[in-house]
Each structure stands twice: as structure tokens, then as C-alpha cells.
Amino acid sequence: MNVLHVAPLNVAGVPYNMMDMQRRFGANARLATLHRNPFAFPEDICLDIPLPRHQLGRLWRSYKRGRLEQSIASSGRNPDTHLPVRKPKNVLESLYFRWDDKRRERVVSKALRENRLEEFEIVHYDGGVDFFRDARLAERWKREGKKIVCHYMGSDLRVRGIDPMMDELSDLNLTNESDHLLRHPNIHYIYIPFDVTPYRMREVENRRLRIIHSPTNRASKGTELIVPVMERVKKSRDVEFVLVEHKPHDEVIRIKQTCDLAIEQVGNLGGTGYGRNSLEALALGIPTITEMTPDYTAWLPENPFVLATPETLYDRLLEVIDSPDMRSEKRITGRKWVEKYHSYESVHRRLMELYREHRILPAS
Helix, strand or coil: CEEEEEECCCHHHHHHHHHHHHHHCCCEEEEEECCCCCCCCCCCEECCCCCCCCHHHHHHHHHHHHHHHHHHHHHCCCCCCCCCECCCCCHHHHHHHHHHHHHCHHHHHHHHHHCCHHHCCEEEEECCCCCCCCCHHHHHHHHCCCEEEEEECCCHHHHHCECHHHHHHCCEEEECCCCHHHHCCCCEECCCCCCCCCCCCCCCCCCCCEEEECCCCHHHHCHHHHHHHHHHHHHHCCCEEEECCCCCHHHHHHHHCCCCEEEEECCCCCCCCCCHHHHHHHHCCCCEEECCCHHHHHHCCCCCCEECCCCCHHHHHHHHHCCHHHHHHHHHHHHHHHHHHCCHHHHHHHHHHHHHHCCCCCCC
16 A cells, blocks of 8 residues: 655644554555644655745734634634635735745655655545645546545644545545534544554652643633633642743653643634644643533543633642542543554554545455
């Protein structure tokens, strides 16, 4: 089996883990990323195409997100089920997209040639995004008989939505986000593949508990809600709050290994409850506090998290801080849960089932 993964970014290392998982089970798998991840997650083939990270680019993306929210609200559509369609928002953005496709032609052609990327039989598009915005390679590869998989994660379908052409070309749609199941009529859930073996469980706590919060995006994780709650907690309990931002991934892991409790998110402002950040904490035996929607809480099997909202976070923190037995139980169940649902073996088994159901591979 020859699988090429194509991703705009190696977001939280998940595209790399998908490739690594398939390699572990004998596939010839590669990952081509268009832009380099700023947090130093591992790369395979990185085209290093510049990505606008300046203030103007951030403001424009924020503006588009705000316009989307206003459009949904004014139309009366349900924000939990609405599926945006990816397209230029105006003439200037359309011109920019054409220019951007043109400037990357030489880089993409070189990567295809030097890494023999034309030889792969399955092309797994993370975010449902081709090398080019006009989906020219995906369209050609589909005509040549290659199988197309679109894999959505994070806010892909909440904010960016689908590219109609890529959606039409796709033989199989995957997601790691439960709310995406409500947005796309033909999509299948798989857990994030996560290799627990490099993570050694903590066996001894600090005398003074260290509580970590490590957001990649403050707005989506509710950091501005979490920080003042932690200030209140520190006034009544002898704990240390560790806020980790803008550091390489390996440094974040080294800091996590010294902590006793983690806060993932509150507010449900940008996700459904957890991602790789939480999986790392649970694998290290660190009890993790997060907020989930009621639907997700009911859906997630054997939920290992300590659940909190912005209103209950203070009390939940005190409860966990004051209960060594609770922390001990959560350390064990959290690690076992990651091994059961997110292990390479478990996720690969489900992925192969879906590949066969959708004729990506011949039925066994």
C-alpha cells in the first residue's frame, strides 16, 4: 500500500502520526507539508512555502471568521451544523489565490519529481486541501485512478469548510472531531493516532502541585478565562501555575513531564474538548481538566477527563487538588484510555476497515 499524505501544516503532529502509523504496519507512506510548523513538530517532506504570519494576515483571518459567524447568525442557520464552503471572499482574495498557486508551481513540481510523489496510489489530503487551491493535482490524480481521501481536523469544517471540487473528488472523508459528523453528510470518525510508548507515566507528584496550561491559541482554549481562575486558586491552595506558550514541542513535553495536573480548555470556543495536547498529558499520567459539549460528553466512551465549565472550573480545581486518591485514579485510567482508543493498533484497524468499505483497498 502506497499512501501520500498532503497537509498545509503538520498540525499538532497529527498528519505525521497518521503517516508514521501506516509505516509501522508496512505501508509505504510519505507526508508532504506545504508550510513548516512553527512549533518544530517533525516533518517528512516540507515544501517550505511561506505562510503569511504577519499582523495583517492574522487580522484578515480573524475578520473572515467574524463575518462567517455574523452570516450564520443573521440567516438563522444552526452554527453547530452549518458547513461553510471554501471560496475567495472578494476579488482581491481571488487574485491573491491565483498568484499564490502560480508562485508555488516550481516548488511543487520539484517536490513531485525528487520524491517520486506521482507513484502513490492513495492520496490522503489533510484539511481537504490540494497542493493548489484550484485542486489541479487532485483532479488529475483522480482521473488516473488514484484514490482520494479527505481528512478534516480541528476547525477545518467549522471555519474553512469544504472545497466543493475536493469534496466531489473524495472517495472517503475522515474526521477527528465529533461535531464534524453533524456538519458533513458523508464523513467518518477516527481517533487521533497516538503512540504512547515514548511517554513514561509520572509516579511521584511534586510536593507543591504544578498545574499546566499550554495553549497554541489562547482564544480557542479559553486562556483568558483560565488565568484569573488560577489566580483565585493560588490564593487558597499552595500550587504553581505553569503557562506554556510559543515554545518548541520538545520543550513543551519536557515541561509537561514535571507537572501534576493539566487544564486543556474551557468555554468550548474552538474545539470539542481535547486533542494531542491532552493525549500527551494523559499518556504521562497527568489528570486533565477540560470542557466538552453535553453531546460530546455523552458520546465519548469511558471519558477519562475531569469536566469543568468557566463557572465550575474553580471548584473542580479545588476538588482535584484536595483529592490525592482522585488524582491517582485519573492517572491510571487516563493512560489506559489513550492506549485503548488512540493507539496506533486501534486507529489503524479502524482506518483499514474504512479503506475497504469505501474501496480504497480491495475487500479482504
